[in-house]
């Protein structure tokens with residue numbers, strides 16, 4: 001992070017009750033920021049506040065998959081000097097595409113794609129008007145290649161990488177830093193839920209620490225357009241860059257298919 005003052009008095013962290021978002025909120029509070037914490041479940045936000053946050057804060061209980069939830073976030077932050085948004089809220093699902101439900105897939109697209117775009121539009125304009133700011137999007141290493149058996153999740157995360165990196169170029173001259181954080185597997189509630197869909201003993205992916213992801217993100221903000229936290233994940237990203245798309249999707253397809261708990265018909 002170049003200059004903490006650049007990012008205003010308040011920061012918004014979506015997905016702040018758990019995992020990577022929670023660690024971003026803690027790190028930013030330790031740097032003296034006031035935090036707007038956003039998630040759907042109020043009890044989890046309250047628990048996070050009691051256990052982990054000693055900072056001025058507001059909570060916004062909102063489902064960012066919906067236009068109403070996004071509007072609630074816009075309204076709740078209207079009067080605040082917000083200079084940074086970390087959009088970490090996310091959902092994951094693995095399984096054969098045709099075994100999935102429309103609701104799950106629509107929500108995956110909404111939280112990763114539509115919410116990122118709307119957050120960028122609302123806060124990007126505010127930051128240009130205030131003369132500076134930052135946007136952090138949390139993508140995933142699954143966004144680097146087509147991921148059979150997590151097809152919608154992977155595609156929605158590929159969108160986040162492409163969108164975030166494009167926006168970084170557009171907003172650079174406006175003094176707004178845009179960073180896409182691209183974590184590999186990370187020890188969070190999401191990883192625990194995914195373990196109900198994928199037999200992790202068959203997938204050789206070490207799970208990193210969410211705090212390290214948040215720290216790597218904040219260190220890169222203002223210096224880079226994207227960051228892959230962790231040495232192992234950097235090696236994986238490099239390997240995926242060297243592999244043909246054909247090989248990458250073939251390998252991922254084989255690996256995930258063999259590890260699915262509910263096998264495709």
Ligand SMILES: NC(=O)c1ccc[n+]([C@@H]2O[C@H](COP(=O)([O-])OP(=O)(O)OC[C@H]3O[C@@H](n4cnc5c(N)ncnc54)[C@H](OP(=O)(O)O)[C@@H]3O)[C@@H](O)[C@H]2O)c1
Pocket residue numbers: 014015016017018019020021038039040041042044062063064065088089090091092111138139140141182183184185186187188189190191210
């Ligand atoms: N964990 C991994 O292995 C991993 C790897 C790569 C990338 N990522 C990405 O990292 C980000 C954070 O994931 P995590 O692992 O920290 O997950 P997590 O521990 O499950 O936390 C997800 C957070 O998002 C909130 N959330 C979910 N849906 C929401 C919605 N519709 N509206 C508002 N808030 C919502 C959750 O609270 P509520 O449920 O109460 O709303 C929670 O605070 C995600 O974008 C994920 O795709 C994770």
